Amino acid sequence: MVRNLRMSGIGLIGDLPWGTHLCSFYQTKQDLLNMIIPYFKAGLESNEFCVWVVSDPLNEQKAMEVAQSAIPNFAYYLASGQMEIVPYTKWYYRNGELYLSNLISEWTQITEKAISRGFDGLRGAGYCAWVEQKDWESFIEYEAAVNNMIGQLPAILLCYFDLLRSKGSDVIDVVNSHQFALVNRNSEWEMIETFQHKMTEQALRDSEEKFRVLSETAACGFCIIENDKITYANLAAEKVTGYSRDELLNMTFWELIHPEHRQFYKKGATVGNNAEKQEVKIITRESQVKWDILSFGSVVIKGKQVVLGTFYDITERKIAEEITQQQLYRVQKMEV
Structure with missing residues (x-):
């Protein structure tokens, strides 16, 4: 951090x-x-x-x-x-x-x-x-x-x-x-x-080291956002989005969000209160659409209020849910 x-x-x-x-x-x-x-x-x-x-x-x-x-x-x-x-x-x-x-x-x-x-x-x-x-x-x-x-x-x-x-x-x-x-x-x-x-x-250094270890080994993406700009991104954020860390640090976070769901980002990330988890679509570097669970929290880092965004890829789960719903629909149709 x-x-x-x-x-x-x-x-x-x-x-x-x-x-x-x-x-x-x-x-x-x-x-x-x-x-x-x-x-x-x-x-x-x-x-x-x-x-x-x-x-x-x-x-x-x-x-x-x-x-x-x-x-x-x-x-x-x-x-x-x-x-x-x-x-x-x-x-x-x-x-x-x-x-x-x-x-x-x-x-x-x-x-x-x-x-x-x-x-x-x-x-x-x-x-x-x-x-x-x-x-x-x-x-x-x-x-x-x-x-x-x-x-x-x-x-x-x-x-x-x-x-x-x-x-x-x-x-x-x-x-x-x-x-x-x-x-x-x-x-x-x-x-x-x-x-x-x-x-x-020393406590601050220990805290920062714990955050670094946690964020770099986490399965979910971590981004620190200041004035909409990404100022920190972990390894999982690279894997989920397809962008390198250097590329992410030159982007605004809303560029990752699918246009259908950007309103949630703007509402959740710009207010002082923590936002509840939401399922949203993101757009990867290869223009692929993925589903993620996204949440934001307002935190103070060294006297400066920033936004901590976390996101977890649930694309496979959403695809499985869609397949299950299609199968259920076909079964219901056959019964009729």
Whole structure:
């Protein structure tokens, strides 16, 4: 099963899956720029909606100037609304009051709006050293809630802190409320992965391996469908349809369905609820008509909702049923 990986722009960590929540601790302004500019450049070039929440020493004006000079076509991204640079006072505060609890649901709304505008997902980053000690506990609770929620979203969020201004206990709090951390010491970046994230990643790898073994040994066809496009097909799907896996990955699923039954596919695969099993006709690569039992289920894979379609060839059974019915008809006719 393919995990939806995105270019991070940060050499140390490479590609990241949707649903990533990371933090970083920098020492100098240049260290910060060497990380944050490639991070946003990669997101903009990958058709992601980007939000940069800023504060001194890199305020809104300075961030705009740096990005303009370092990211090609930045003026276009800004003018088209793909990139927003927002001061922390307008993001984390409303009417002078800290606004954290409602921000959690707002991340979901912002991501959904980005998708509706045609973007692949959301990429965000924010400077968080402005938090006062009296608000620290609430802020860490907010970060932990975001960490628990983000796995359901096509989003990547990065929080960055000034290492020289951070207490040891604060660093521990921040790392524990993120999946992993990047720490810059003496101009060298290091990665710290939390135990919880390691366990989650291992569980995900185990789950993906189980799915792979199950799907590749199953007698029925498996297809993962995203926006009607087939993004995964198992060996049985090749055998049933006659198409190679590469051919299937360049098709929409409805192309396999016989015109008489495409309405079932469109109804069953585009709604959020699971569809009941149906007997439908499909068309193979050789234009042969086959009968299949077809069902769809809506599942979330790495924060992205997709459709899992399963189908099983029942052509021989349908032929046998037809022969039996013909024989029964002849017998009934003779009796009359």
